[in-house]
Amino acid sequence: MSSIDKSDLDNLKNFFSSRNKEAKNDQDDIILIIGEHLQKIEQSRLNEEDKFNFKNQLTNLGTFLKIYNKNYAIKESGRKSPDFILTKKKTSINLDLVEIQTNVELKNNEEYIETLFDEIEKEISSKNDGIKGAFNINLNDKSFNSAHRDDLKAMIINGLALEQKENLYIKSIIKNEVDGFHLFNSTTRQSQYLKHEDIQTYINTNEQSLVEHNNSENWLLLYFGGVQNSYDFNGVEPSVLTSKFESKFDSILLFDQINTKVYTLK
Numbered sequence: 001m002s003s004i005d006k007s008d009l010d011n012l013k014n015f016f017s018s019r020n021k022e023a024k025n026d027q028d029d030i031i032l033i034i035g036e037h038l039q040k041i042e043q044s045r046l047n048e049e050d051k052f053n054f055k056n057q058l059t060n061l062g063t064f065l066k067i068y069n070k071n072y073a074i075k076e077s078g079r080k081s082p083d084f085i086l087t088k089k090k091t092s093i094n095l096d097l098v099e100i101q102t103n104v105e106l107k108n109n110e111e112y113i114e115t116l117f118d119e120i121e122k123e124i125s126s127k128n129d130g131i132k133g134a135f136n137i138n139l140n141d142k143s144f145n146s147a148h149r150d151d152l153k154a155m156i157i158n159g160l161a162l163e164q165k166e167n168l169y170i171k172s173i174i175k176n177e178v179d180g181f182h183l184f185n186s187t188t189r190q191s192q193y194l195k196h197e198d199i200q201t202y203i204n205t206n207e208q209s210l211v212e213h214n215n216s217e218n219w220l221l222l223y224f225g226g227v228q229n230s231y232d233f234n235g236v237e238p239s240v241l242t243s244k245f246e247s248k249f250d251s252i253l254l255f256d257q258i259n260t261k262v263y264t265l266k
Contacts, residue, residue, distance in 0.1 A: 026066070029066050029070070030059065030062040030063055030066055031062075033061075033062040033065050033066065033070065033074065034058045034059065034061065034062035034074065034077075036074075037058055037074055037077040037078070038055060038058055040077070040078070041054045041055055041058070041077070041078055042055075044078070046078075054077065054078045057077075057083060057084075057097055058074075058077055060097065060099075060223055060255075060257075061074070061077075061084060061095075061097055061221075063255075063257065064221060064223065064253075064255045064262065067255075067260055067262055068253070068255075068262050069088075071088055072086045072087070072088045072093070073086065073087050073088070074086060075087045075092075081096070081209050081211070082094035082095055082096050082211075082218070083095060083096050083097045084097065085216075086219075091216075091217065092215065092216035092217070093216060093217045093218075093219050094211075094213060094216055094217070094218045094219065095219045095220075095221055096206055096210075096218075096219070096220050096221070097221045097223070098202060098206060098220065098221070098222050098223070099222075099223055099224065100194070100198065100199075100202055100222050100223070100224045101224065109144040110185075112144060112146065113139065113143070113144070113185050114185075116149065116152070116153060117137075117183040117184070117185070119153070120153060120156055120157060120183060121181060121182065121183055123157070124157065124160070124181060125181055131160055131181055132177075132178070132179065132180065132181055133175045133176060133177055133178060133181065133182075134175070134176040134178045134180075134181075134182045134183075134184065135160060135173055135174070135175050135176075135182070135183050135184070136173070136174040136175075136176070136184055136185070137156065137170060137172075137173050137183060137184070137185055138170070138171040138172045138173075138174075138185070139152075139169060139170060139171065139185060140168075140169050140170070140171055142168075142169060143169040143170075148169065151168075151169070152169045155167050155168065155169050155170060156169075156170065156183075159173055160173070193235050193236060193237045194224065194235070194236045194237060194240060194254075195237050195239065195240065196237070196239045196240050196243050196245075199222065199240060199245065199252075199254070199265065200245060200246070202220075202222055203220065203245060203246075203247045203249070203252065206220055206249075207247065207248050207249070210248055210249065212248065217250040217251065218248070218249050218250050218251075219249060219250060219251045219252070219253065220247070220249045220251070220252045220253070221253045221255060222252070222253070222254050222255070223254070223255035223256075223257060224255075224256065224257065224258075225256055225257035225258035225259075235256070235258070235259075236254070236256060236263070240254070240263070240265070241263060244266075245265050245266050247266055249266065250266075251264070251266055252264075252265040252266040253265065
């Protein structure tokens with residue numbers, strides 16, 4: 001293997017140093033925007049699930065404001081409707097924040113299996129029975145029924161120990177030789193793009209709980225992407241950017257986290 005000369009190595013080090021610095025600066029900027037509200041939620045008496053959901057919303061809003069306009073301040077958070085109240089000078093904005101997905105059922109299924117796999121990993125690792133490898137477990141549709149959870153868990157554990165390739169819930173188990181132990185479920189990613197009618201459906205749904213105020217504006221912020229799960233949209237169709245949207249909201253914004261772009265739809 002040929003060695004890397006010093007100038008190339010220095011350039012590589014500078015590149016990674018610059019990337020790490022940019023990531024830290026981005027994180028610092030977002031914390032400046034949402035830090036006070038994160039602390040309030042953490043210190044609240046909300047249950048852990050509500051805390052997680054509110055903090056996730058805050059992080060998405062902070063990422064959006066950093067790109068869109070850092071001059072907007074978050075006045076209130078942790079609300080039900082609207083989700084947030086923003087201010088900019090004398091302007092008050094009631095903001096509803098909504099994640100859009102291609103398939104909510106698929107998202108729930110993936111989160112269900114991910115939680116189960118984490119549980120199995122901890123259980124097997126604690127037994128220290130020598131099972132090693134990264135196992136890609138391809139499941140049948142009936143596996144996603146929570147009523148079958150205990151049976152599914154037992155069959156996965158037995159399948160790993162006995163190196164069975166399939167059973168009632170498992171289509172296949174593919175093992176990759178690695179140190180340590182890890183389970184994962186590969187799902188074919190969807191190449192679906194966000195359409196005009198998709199957005200209009202989300203607008204219509206959220207208008208049902210809209211309360212209009214005389215002294216403030218009502219905004220709807222739709223967002224997708226970020227982690228690029230299999231239930232994320234891959235992008236935006238051109239019709240989304242050229243067609244008009246009917247709505248009672250004063251402003252509708254679309255935040256594409258994958259490409260860090262904000263589109264003004266109304």
